[in-house]
Amino acid sequence: xxxxxxxxxxxxxxxxxxxxxxxxxxxxxxxxxxxxxxxxxxxxxxxxxxxxxxxxxxxxxxxxxxxxxxxxxxxxxxxxxxxxxxxxxxxxxxxxxxxxxxxxxxxxxxxxxxxxxxxxxxxxxxxxxxxxxxxxxxxxxxxxxxxxxxxxxxxxxxx
Numbered sequence: 035x036x037x038x039x040x041x042x043x044x045x046x047x048x049x050x051x052x053x054x055x056x057x058x059x060x061x062x063x064x065x066x067x068x069x070x071x072x073x074x075x076x077x078x079x080x081x082x083x084x085x086x087x088x089x090x091x092x093x094x095x096x097x098x099x100x101x102x103x104x105x106x107x108x109x110x111x112x113x114x115x116x117x118x119x120x121x122x123x124x125x126x127x128x129x130x131x132x133x134x135x136x137x138x139x140x141x142x143x144x145x146x147x148x149x150x151x152x153x154x155x156x157x158x159x160x161x162x163x164x165x166x167x168x169x170x171x172x173x174x175x176x177x178x179x180x181x182x183x184x185x186x187x188x189x190x191x192x193x
Contacts (some may be wrong), residue, residue: 035063036125038075043135047078051153058154062161062185071125074164076157077132084134099137100156102163105129131160147193154191158182 039055041047055076063072079087081097089095091103105127133156142152162178169175186192 035060035068036071036073038073040075040077042077042079042083044080047135051150052078054150054153055157058157058189058191059161061189062158065185065188066165068165069126073125073127074161075130076160077130078135079132081134081136084132084137087132097134097137099134099141100160101132102160103130103132104164104166128161128164131157131164133157133160151186151191151193154186154189155182158185 037056037059039052041052055078059074059076063074084099084101085095085097087101088098091101133153135153138149138152138156142149145152159182162182167174167178167181169178
């Protein structure tokens with residue numbers, strides 16, 4: 035998978051956490067059997083930046099933990115007709131994740147688990163959204179949250 039991780043935080047994120055994001059997304063991509071040329075970006079931010087994004091794109095004027103921006107929404111694109119071999123070589127850009135490291139710390143403390151576990155949870159949660167999963171309906175929530183737990187547990191980030 036082609037991953038880009040950006041650190042837009044004021045104090046900087048530890049290299050071990052940047053490595054966790056990279057390794058976990060690579061693992062989750064393999065778990066979902068995504069093509070090697072799948073692209074994703076993750077930007078780690080503080081609460082003021084994610085609050086601004088949340089207000090601008092969702093109309094919610096408060097900080098949140100993770101925002102997912104899918105690159106390709108189903109049904110909105112004009113299909114490009116090309117040779118199947120050529121199409122297979124084109125990368126699939128899933129989109130962008132923004133994660134508030136402030137919320138990661140707050141939620142880890144509140145939930146009584148490690149910061150790495152919370153960061154991993156939000157990375158996988160947002161990544162599944164980019165792959166078309168949601169939790170709007172109870173059946174969809176059960177499917178998404180079960181898969182999320184499977185990925186985190188098998189990676190070694192158990193609650």
